Amino acid sequence: MKVKNFFVAGIIASAMFLTGATTGFAASDQELCSKQRVNFLKIKMNNGLLPNDEFAPYNFKEVAGAAKEMIAVEAKRTHNDKTHAAISKMVTVHLAKIQEAAQAEAVGAVEVAGHALRFLELSCKACHKVYDTEKKNRKMSP
Known part of the structure; x- marks a missing residue:
């Protein structure tokens, strides 16, 4: 009876260890x-065409704050390989370019931030589409 209890306790302990090992301490990419x-x-919803456009004003402080927060979150990301x-x-x-342009609040800052936003969107798509597909293909290959 004691051997059976020891065996069950060992299975439970190893299951708890494996669960803790797979979750890890770092946040996942999805989170x-x-x-x-x-x-x-x-950032994307701030689409004012001119710095002082009365119909769709560009909120420089909100854009700079959002970019700063995104840079801080991006620094927490862990990398498995060079592509990532x-x-x-x-x-x-x-x-950083979006944050710099928004903090400057100068003429042309909206255009610079918009240009950097387009490239930011392409970078995010590269990770979500191309890199995730490569990860799936690596798992399927022997």
């Missing part, structure tokens, strides 16, 4: 991207 989505939409690290670096560079 980080869900945090990024809110700030990305804040390069994509994350591109995202950080484009966010």
Whole structure:
């Protein structure tokens, strides 16, 4: 009877260990991207054409704050390989350009931020589409 209880306790302990080992301490890419989505939409919804456009004013402080938060979240991302690290670096560079342009509040800042936003969107798509597909293909290959 004692051997059976010891065996059951061993199975439970190993299951708990495996569960803890697979979850890990770092946040997953999906969790980080869900945090990024809110700030990305804040930047994207600011579509004022001119700095002082009375019909669709561009909120420089909100855009700069959202970019700053996104850079902080992006710094928490862990990288499994060089491709992932390069994509994350591109995202950080484009966010820094958006933050710099929004903090300047100068003429042409909206255009610079919009240009960097387009490249930020392409970088995010590269990770979500291309890199995730590559990861799935690697798992399927022997």
